[in-house]
Amino acid sequence: MKVIVLDNYQQISIKAAQIVASQIILKEDSILGLATGGTPVGMYSELVKMYKLGIIDFKKIKTFNLDEYVGLSKENQQSYYYYMMDNLFKHVNINIENIDIPNGMADIKEECVRYENEIKQSGGIDLQVLGIGHNGHIGFNEPDIKFESVTHLVKLDEDTIKANSRFFDSVDEVPKQALSMGIKTIMHSKKIVLIASGKEKAKAIYGTVKGNITPNLPASILQLHNDVYIIADKEAASLL
Numbered sequence: 343m344k345v346i347v348l349d350n351y352q353q354i355s356i357k358a359a360q361i362v363a364s365q366i367i368l369k370e371d372s373i374l375g376l377a378t379g380g381t382p383v384g385m386y387s388e389l390v391k392m393y394k395l396g397i398i399d400f401k402k403i404k405t406f407n408l409d410e411y412v413g414l415s416k417e418n419q420q421s422y423y424y425y426m427m428d429n430l431f432k433h434v435n436i437n438i439e440n441i442d443i444p445n446g447m448a449d450i451k452e453e454c455v456r457y458e459n460e461i462k463q464s465g466g467i468d469l470q471v472l473g474i475g476h477n478g479h480i481g482f483n484e485p486d487i488k489f490e491s492v493t494h495l496v497k498l499d500e501d502t503i504k505a506n507s508r509f510f511d512s513v514d515e516v517p518k519q520a521l522s523m524g525i526k527t528i529m530h531s532k533k534i535v536l537i538a539s540g541k542e543k544a545k546a547i548y549g550t551v552k553g554n555i556t557p558n559l560p561a562s563i564l565q566l567h568n569d570v571y572i573i574a575d576k577e578a579a580s581l582l
């Protein structure tokens with residue numbers, strides 16, 4: 343685990359974007375695993391800048407996203423599909439057919455099997471980007487998850503519903519369920535970069551880097567992966 347602590351949000355966004363860009367440059371048909379939430383917004387904006395400067399090309403890139411809310415369509419502004427279009431895809435030359443995000447409107451069982459198979463058939467994720475929840479969740483793998491889980495249906499924790507309500511008009515509008523890659527799916531990625539910003543992530547980052555490996559703090563499993571970057575700003579790293 344390589345831990346990189348930088349001064350502020352802008353610096354972690356640039357650093358994470360550089361790691362993604364380097365992956366794209368080294369392998370033009372890379373399979374990227376992407377994340378949503380507030381934290382990666384800056385990283386996506388840096389990637390768009392690099393694309394516009396001609397530094398990176400998304401023509402042959404394929405992407406999978408970590409998760410999606412159950413019951414939200416692609417058109418819904420709170421869906422992660424919409425988020426990805428808005429923050430990255432519509433600004434770069436990615437082929438829309440190369441984008442895969444769990445479909446929160448599909449038959450849940452079939453969708454989980456389809457998604458996991460698609461990832462396998464693609465040859466596996468070269469680089470997975472992660473954020474982290476206050477409770478140490480990655481994707482939507484909430485505390486007490488089974489480490490051997492693959493793409494599955496998740497019941498969101500009250501804590502997560504509250505944290506994510508800032509993107510909705512009210513807490514009642516936050517879906518109670520989501521589809522998420524499992525811990526096993528994430529751990530199969532060849533390389534992982536986790537970004538964290540702000541003091542409300544400090545406990546989770548401490549547990550991820552220095553805590554016991556435990557399903558109570560799902561991100562702690564990353565200690566067992568052999569190619570992980572944790573990129574945190576000073577506040578998120580303040581307990582290390």
Ligand code: GLP
Nearest residue numbers: 378379380381473474475481482
């Ligand atoms: C959501 C997402 C996670 C993300 C987390 C933290 O629950 N499913 O993938 O890492 O929120 O989000 P934020 O970056 O907004 O704090």
